[in-house]
Amino acid sequence: MSEKRPGSRRADLLGRLCQAVGSVTVAHPVRVAVDGPPAAGKTTLADELAVVLREQGRDVIRATIDDFLFPRAQRYPRGEYSAEGCYFDAHDYGALNRILLDPLGPGGDRNFQPAAYDRTADAVLSPSVNTAPVDAVLVFDGVFLMRPELIDRWDLRILVSIALEKTVQRAVIRERRVSSRADIERRWRERYIPSQQLYFDTVRPTEHVDIVVHNDEPQQPVWESQTR
Numbered sequence: 001m002s003e004k005r006p007g008s009r010r011a012d013l014l015g016r017l018c019q020a021v022g023s024v025t026v027a028h029p030v031r032v033a034v035d036g037p038p039a040a041g042k043t044t045l046a047d048e049l050a051v052v053l054r055e056q057g058r059d060v061i062r063a064t065i066d067d068f069l070f071p072r073a074q075r076y077p078r079g080e081y082s083a084e085g086c087y088f089d090a091h092d093y094g095a096l097n098r099i100l101l102d103p104l105g106p107g108g109d110r111n112f113q114p115a116a117y118d119r120t121a122d123a124v125l126s127p128s129v130n131t132a133p134v135d136a137v138l139v140f141d142g143v144f145l146m147r148p149e150l151i152d153r154w155d156l157r158i159l160v161s162i163a164l165e166k167t168v169q170r171a172v173i174r175e176r177r178v179s180s181r182a183d184i185e186r187r188w189r190e191r192y193i194p195s196q197q198l199y200f201d202t203v204r205p206t207e208h209v210d211i212v213v214h215n216d217e218p219q220q221p222v223w224e225s226q227t228r
Helices: 006-022 042-055 083-088 093-101 164-175 181-203
Strands: 030-035 060-064 137-142 156-161 211-214 222-225
Touching: 006 042, 006 156, 006 211, 030 042, 042 060, 042 137, 042 156, 083 181, 093 137, 164 181
Parallel strands: 030 137, 030 156, 060 137, 156 211
Antiparallel strands: 211 222
């Protein structure tokens, strides 16, 4: 039997993820978490999943943890390179639950706002309220999504896994036009990677997710179902 082409492996993964979404039976929109380290490929995977779900006729709400940051003046009390600051101080989980996850969850009215922060303006944002169909799907990507403030809000939990050292290489390529290599590597090695290690040590996200996608080779991802 011939080896599957790399692109077909990616398509197979997306098909299986869509099936997993379709297997969730709830009386409210399905809230899908796509968790993973920075530069793991979770945003790309979430974008691709949203496209395929829409092609299948699902109403998709696409949102990201980057739109639930605190303003810059609030999120660096421990310093710009602090791993603890990245984990404890960066994200407004109260707003995320209040305006997005809870309205779409059990007993919610489905009236939601997809964001609370404008990254370009570095300012609190209050977008218009939308109403989700009962059979909608929220595809939400971000870091630290299995932490205690959020763990009970997800109906399907996906973790994008990658060797942390490889995220440094990807970050250098991705951000070289806006930052120097030295600054990128410092941020990753002092802030982002240690904050992920803190997250994995304290929360153990692999014990809480339904699916792990090993994404070291994006065109040849490996699916792993978790037993919880």
